[in-house]
Amino acid sequence: MTIENKNQFQTSIVSNSTIKSKTFFIFTGLLILFSILTIILTAIILSIIVKNFNSINTTNSSSSCNNTTNNNNNGSISFVNEIKSDDLMKHLNELQKIADKSNGTRAIGTQGFNDTIDYITNQLQQNTNFVIQHEYFNLRNSILKGIPKFQSVINNHIDDYIYLTDFTHIIFSPSANFDSFIQLVVIPNLGCQDIDWINVSNTDSIALVKRGDCGFAEKAQFAEKYRVKGFLIYNDGIAPDRFQVYQNVRGIMNGTIPGYFLSYNLGMKFVNAASNINTNISIIMNSDVYDAQGIANICADTPTGDKTKTIIVGSHSDGVLDGSGINDNGSGTIGNLVLALNLARLLRESSSNYIPYEYRVRFCWWGAEELGLIGSIYHVEQASLSHATIESGRLQDYLSYFNYDMIGSSNYNFGILDSIDGIYVPSGTPEHAIIGTDKIANLFQQWFNQQKLPWTQSGVGGGSDFVPFLTAGIAVGGVNTGANGIKSATERDVITVALGAGNGGLANVAYDSCYHQQCDRIQNINPFAYEISVKAAAYAIEYMGRLNDLEKWIYPKGRPTHIHLLNINKQYYICNGSMCM
């Protein structure tokens, strides 16, 4: 998941699972609001969760829920039963080895990413007869080499700053090669309006701007517009987790002005110094930034099924720079691979008598999710172009999209993707896609109920590769087991009731306390939660694959007519609320 997953849409009362509570991205206002809501609505939380659990044995078979047992071939062979924990863990171990060989990371631009792509491709080539396609794209200024440098001179006193402690590089901003000190100018207000920047226009200066009000990318856009020599965004210190620096701050695609993100303390040091009009503050920035070339999306299709009616199952293949990315999102990457390998085997082995679905199933692995859903946005964009073919996939060929990202969290819950009454969706999502999304959510809920497993609702407001599909009018679904949101005592108790004493996990601890950290290693995976998530995925694919008129089932009122394509160069459109600001 990208950091955006903790966007405000997902801080739903009913869905703690996807609250990536790196609360630095949450406005104080929201924090306060949610604190109050949390207190006031404890009773409601309880009642909602209790309601979920009450429904365990009283499955609501409304028209949106078809008979869930008559869809398998004959009850004995089902896709779900092919999913084995050992198999998942075996492949996941291979990803761990790949990360270990690559300085502990599988991020874009590293050997670990390329090896991941090769591993998936080889597995598919050797073990399936699926139609495999790679889709390549480049990302300018996305790889940092070496350690950037940052110095200031304040009234002839030179200070050297420490990368990752005092400052980080803003992703997509270019190399900085200053050979002399350049004057620093403090941008008034929060630098979200032209008036704030007028005075630095085309000057030989570095702009210092405080975080807030508008996105990081918008501030970067102003820096471009007013042609400063460099820009610095500093954290705003309005909450305990808004003092430090972050490695994932993104500017605009193909930026031309170098940018750093500073800690609150360093920003304030400059602001205070600059408050004396006679103080001369100058800055030197030096960094080496490269383009990532040939980033791959991989898709593998069943050779059977109507190509104009495709079910997509997606996950991302990259990890973050700061760890092995085994839960995030090696778990989704491998879960998706194991789904593909097993479906291929079922369809191929005549002894299985497994009847092919009426629909093409396409398994995809998106690159550069962690840099802002780039691979999936790129794919949806390509699918919308007139030169798209039935083979490559056109938007109108896509019936539904499943997403699996972080599905083996150590202190898991099961968050089922859901529009939550249409509230927790990206803005611009067509209503007909919301109806379908809720239908798919209901399908998962039914399965969890049948299995007597606990679940919560996880809003689809942002955070992973389903976003570009959803806004493009395609119904989405899936399960995730939680990122850095905190499991409440209530939630733990509910899971304990469902799964037995000792199985509720830890209250007041994150779902994944290694989220985006070096410890996101194979030991960070809960094999039970992992297996359940992938089984749920298999169930949903098979169920929908066996429906007679899937299109009608998902879109009873027809396909959406007005779709909203996310622009790969304007990622801040998906950064509503807390994610990119």
Ligand SMILES: *[C@@H]1O[C@H](CO)[C@@H](O)[C@H](O)[C@H]1NC(C)=O
């Ligand atoms: C199922 O749920 C829907 C909506 O919540 C409700 O209208 C319907 O009456 C329920 N059906 C049954 C059989 O409980």
Ligand SMILES: *[C@@H]1O[C@H](CO)[C@@H](O)[C@H](O)[C@H]1NC(C)=O
């Ligand atoms: C659901 O499917 C099962 C197994 O095929 C069958 O026995 C049952 O009658 C079906 N129920 C309904 C309501 O169609």
Ligand SMILES: *[C@@H]1O[C@H](CO)[C@@H](O)[C@H](O)[C@H]1NC(C)=O
């Ligand atoms: C059910 O599966 C068994 C074992 O694979 C097979 O022999 C039998 O023919 C199947 N029955 C039906 C109705 O498909």
Ligand SMILES: *[C@@H]1O[C@H](CO)[C@@H](O)[C@H](O)[C@H]1NC(C)=O
């Ligand atoms: C690991 O890091 C070292 C030192 O930064 C570098 O020399 C080496 O090339 C890296 N190895 C890989 C596989 O990225």
Ligand SMILES: *[C@@H]1O[C@H](CO)[C@@H](O)[C@H](O)[C@H]1NC(C)=O
């Ligand atoms: C720009 O400079 C003018 C003249 O020095 C000053 O009056 C004005 O306040 C400045 N505007 C901003 C936004 O700093």
Ligand SMILES: *[C@@H]1O[C@H](CO)[C@@H](O)[C@H](O)[C@H]1NC(C)=O
């Ligand atoms: C950014 O650069 C890439 C590759 O160089 C190019 O394909 C893309 O069109 C550029 N985007 C913008 C907005 O300039």
Ligand SMILES: *[C@@H]1O[C@H](CO)[C@@H](O)[C@H](O)[C@H]1NC(C)=O
């Ligand atoms: C400010 O300090 C820098 C670095 O010492 C120097 O190059 C520059 O000339 C100074 N500017 C003014 C206006 O004093």
Ligand SMILES: *[C@@H]1O[C@H](CO)[C@@H](O)[C@H](O)[C@H]1NC(C)=O
């Ligand atoms: C990864 O693969 C791409 C595309 O083939 C290549 O351009 C790039 O240099 C490779 N990166 C590494 C670190 O091997």
Ligand SMILES: *[C@@H]1O[C@H](CO)[C@@H](O)[C@H](O)[C@H]1NC(C)=O
């Ligand atoms: C952001 O979310 C708010 C509601 O919180 C909505 O009113 C607004 O239209 C959204 N903006 C974008 C660009 O998505």
Ligand SMILES: *[C@@H]1O[C@H](CO)[C@@H](O)[C@H](O)[C@H]1NC(C)=O
């Ligand atoms: C239930 O499944 C049957 C058989 O696949 C199908 O004909 C029917 O339309 C489905 N009903 C609903 C409400 O989706």
Ligand SMILES: *[C@H]1O[C@H](CO)[C@@H](O)[C@H](O)[C@H]1NC(C)=O
């Ligand atoms: C991991 O993969 C799942 C499923 O594709 C995705 O939703 C999630 O965003 C990914 N998480 C990370 C951190 O990559």
Ligand SMILES: [Zn+2]
């Ligand atoms: Zn992530």
